[in-house]
Amino acid sequence: MNLYNLLKPECINLSLSARKKKDVLLELMGCIRKDKDSDLLVSTLLKREELGSTGIGKGVAIPHGRSLVADKLEVVVGRSDAGVEFNAIDKQPVHLFFLIVAPPQDPGNQYLITLGRVAVICQELLKSKLYEKPQTPEEFIALVKEIEDGL
Amino acid sequence: MSEEIRCLLELQHLDYMIKDWRNTEMRREFKKIGFQTAEDPVEMLLKKREELVKKISPVLYQMYQRIISRYNDWAIVPVLNGFCGGCFSKVPTELSGQRGAVHNCPNCGRFIYWD
Numbered sequence: 001m002n003l004y005n006l007l008k009p010e011c012i013n014l015s016l017s018a019r020k021k022k023d024v025l026l027e028l029m030g031c032i033r034k035d036k037d038s039d040l041l042v043s044t045l046l047k048r049e050e051l052g053s054t055g056i057g058k059g060v061a062i063p064h065g066r067s068l069v070a071d072k073l074e075v076v077v078g079r080s081d082a083g084v085e086f087n088a089i090d091k092q093p094v095h096l097f098f099l100i101v102a103p104p105q106d107p108g109n110q111y112l113i114t115l116g117r118v119a120v121i122c123q124e125l126l127k128s129k130l131y132e133k134p135q136t137p138e139e140f141i142a143l144v145k146e147i148e149d150g151l
Numbered sequence: 152m153s154e155e156i157r158c159l160l161e162l163q164h165l166d167y168m169i170k171d172w173r174n175t176e177m178r179r180e181f182k183k184i185g186f187q188t189a190e191d192p193v194e195m196l197l198k199k200r201e202e203l204v205k206k207i208s209p210v211l212y213q214m215y216q217r218i219i220s221r222y223n224d225w226a227i228v229p230v231l232n233g234f235c236g237g238c239f240s241k242v243p244t245e246l247s248g249q250r251g252a253v254h255n256c257p258n259c260g261r262f263i264y265w266d
Contacts, residue, residue, distance in 0.1 A: 037266065040157065044164040051172075051195060052188035062184070066167040068160075068225055068236065089187050104167050104225060112180050119184040 001110070003117050004145040006075045012137035016080040016097070022046060024084045025063060028099040031076045037069045041101065055088025059095040060122045064115060070101045073110050075118070077140060079131065096131050098122065121147055153251050156264045158207050159215060159227045165203060166219070169196045211253065218261055227262035237261040 011031045018024035025045050029038040044065045048054065055061040061084075076099040083093025098118045102111035124147045125131040134140040152160075171177050172192045181188070189195045204212055218226035228236035235242055238259035246254050250265045 040160055040164075043161060044168070047165065047196075047199060048168060050199075051192045052186060054186060056185040062186075065164070066171070067164055068228060089185070112177060115184060116180055 001113055001117060002145075002148050003075070003114070003121055004141050004148055006073065006114065007077065007137075007141045007144060009137035009141065011075065012077040012140050014079045014134065014137065014140065016078045016084070018080075019082065019084055021049065021084070021086055024078065024080070024086070024097065025099070028063075028076045028078045028097060029101075032074050032101065033069065041065065041067050041069050045099075049087075053087040053089060055086040055090075055094050056119070056122075057088055057090040057092070058126050059083070059088075059092060060098075060126065061086050061088060061094040061096075062098045062100065062115065062118055062122070064100040064102075064111075066102050066104045066111065068104060070103050073100070073102045073106055073114060075100055075114065077137075096122065096125065120151070124151075152264060153253065155207065155211060155253050156227070156262070158203060159211065159253075159262055160264070162200065162203050162207065162215065163225060163227050165196060165200050169193060169200070172196060214255075215262070222259070222261070225261065227264065228256075230263050230265050235259060235261065235263055237263075 013031060016024060016027055018027045025042045029042055044067060045063050048065055054063045078097035080095050083095050086094040088094055100114055121144060130143065134143050215226045225237060230242050233242055235256040235258060238256060240258040242256060242263060247265060254263050255261065256263050
């Protein structure tokens with residue numbers, strides 16, 4: 001399974017403006033849903049965050065959740081130059097987000113596989129802050145592809 | 152979307168989460184990725200569920216439980232292009248005129264809502 005196949009330019013925001021947890025989740029969700037359902041999904045994502053932040057440290061967060069509102073697995077990427085207070089495990093601001101939303105029942109457990117894959121790719125993107133280099137969503141996808149081809 | 156529908160949807164989302172956190176393989180993977188959580192996430196989620204259930208009328212909650220135990224998947228589904236998102240049968244058009252109210256699919260009985 002390759003992550004770059006799941007990435008779409010319209011679901012990559014390389015200049016997030018939000019600075020707070022709820023706002024950034026709304027901004028990320030805005031890439032896939034612009035209706036009132038996105039609010040409901042954000043509420044679910046926030047409940048997940050209350051269990052423990054999905055900010056896994058070193059400036060990366062992987063918020064995730066399941067909902068019938070999602071008809072297929074979606075991955076949204078967000079980058080914030082200023083950083084977002086996300087209550088990450090290392091208490092540092094988050095600069096790179098991978099939001100994963102999946103339907104409750106997905107064939108082959110793609111949700112879990114994608115989560116694992118994102119975590120691996122994030123480790124590579126953090127090396128020399130590679131994630132800061134792409135200037136466009138297409139460049140970001142190309143970078144992820146390059147990383148995956150080299151794995 | 153009415154408040155009742157919203158609460159039912161939130162309950163369903165919470166139930167998906169509880170199911171995930173009860174799954175040992177899932178928890179192992181979460182840990183591997185580096186997610187740190189409360190000591191007992193399932194218990195924490197069950198408490199949240201209890202709070203949410205208080206906001207739902209007992210009749211609706213009983214119906215929700217009955218539907219979930221019958222189908223073992225979802226109790227509340229969207230109406231998609233006039234079809235029930237659970238059993239895919241046609242939803243009578245007269246129901247779509249009362250979108251604010253809580254309705255059940257006449258075929259499968261699941262709660263239905265319009266996007």
